[in-house]
Amino acid sequence: MSTDKPTVDSSRSSVSTKIFLIVAIFSLPIGVLAYLLAANYTPQIESAQTEISGNAAQKPLMTVLYGLLSSKNIVEGCDSGACGEELAKQTNLISGSLEAAKSQNAQYATDLKTTNDELAKKDHKDLSFDALQAEWKGLTTAGANIATPAARGELAAGYERMAGHIKQLVSYVGDSSSLILDPDLDSYYLVDVTLLGVPETITHIDKTGAIANKLIAGGSNAVDQAALAGEIDLLQQSVDRIIASNKTTFDADAANHGVSPTLQPKLSGALKEFQSAMASYVATLKTVGTGSTQVTAGAVAAQAASAQKATLDYWNTGAAELDTLLNMRITDFQTGRIQALGYSALAVVVATIIAFLIGRSITKPLQELVRNLGPGATLLGVSVERIAEASQSKNPSPEEAAIICEELNAHAENMRSAVLELARHVEGSSAASRLVSESTGPAHS
């Protein structure tokens, strides 16, 4: 009898391990897809966050723009030079807002590319906050002496020049913060209002006010009359554009990351007040130089100031609502990212559970076979040993022979069942039936 013991190749993995590896291999692409899906949300979230930064940076700048153009209107409508008190009010507003804009810039400068170096690189050195503060310092010094018309004219030109710089900076921030490339229809049209429509309207209010003052001061002439009519048209177009963009924002709100609870309630009121102030201002402008009604420079200035204030209020409400829309978008994307990762993890877990169950259904009959074959090897070895001993014995025990036969027969039955079960698992029921018919032939004949 051979004493060689069977060897086991320890480097071979078990069936369960192999099934687990198959699941792991299939989980890998799911993991990669989940990563790519989640990674796809990240730039969109970051872009919305940069837009919020851009919007925040614009808020004090718009107040500065409003203050500068209001100051210009005050100075232009100030015949005697006794408008110091009104001007001081605007000067304080501009100084405070410029300071706020500068401190906000310290927070967002890198993201919005508004550092001195970045602006210099893009040929916008005069838009840096240092340059703007220096420009403003010059204007406040000049504002102390506005007794002569020449000084007032020079100061008004200075205000206009700085307002131009602020408008350029607003536009630059709109570009660098990607506000101009906003991907959603509702926020895109709100950006159109805050970034383009309102600054344009404030400028047209200023221009129309200036021409109207000229007409009132110098009497009616055809050239200025035509210029005023042209500016009124541009102002009206600008107002119409804001109203149309505002409407699109309202219409598109529901389709983009859900309905904002504050957009319509808050912005509708602000729009109404803006429209009303603009209608009054345009109506007043249309009477200037016609000779039908005597309009004073003070009345035009007051209407212009009221229109500019309503425009700024509308802008502030719009900017706040833009923040709400952008925050809703960020929340939506963050939820989407969590859902993508959660569903992917769930898919992997479900696949693992199913693979575990399938794996168990495969390994169970194998374990049964191992359980039957294991003691069977010992049984055969010992049986052979006993039969050999009995063949040499003078008095062989018939009881022992019967027990050996009985156990061998039982073992053969067990093996047959295990092989059938294995065949059923490996090749299906038909192969198992074929094996049954084959095994029942010679064994039971």
Added chain:
Amino acid sequence: MPSPAYNHLLSLVSLYVDSKKAAEVLARQLTACKLTADTIASADIKANASRFTTACGLYIADSVKREELKERLMAL
């Protein structure tokens, strides 16, 4: 319900042979002796100890352990 004597016998055999296989082997031998697990008594075990040892011994490769089981069964 198996008798205490059967449980004792099974636990002893299970020390040498896989318990499931031990139960199978003992079931066959009890049938051959016209006994049942529920009714078998210590006296029956003693009377058939040789048969149980022979049957269970077929599943024990080590002859020393086979002898040990035989002795313990006889001592029951």
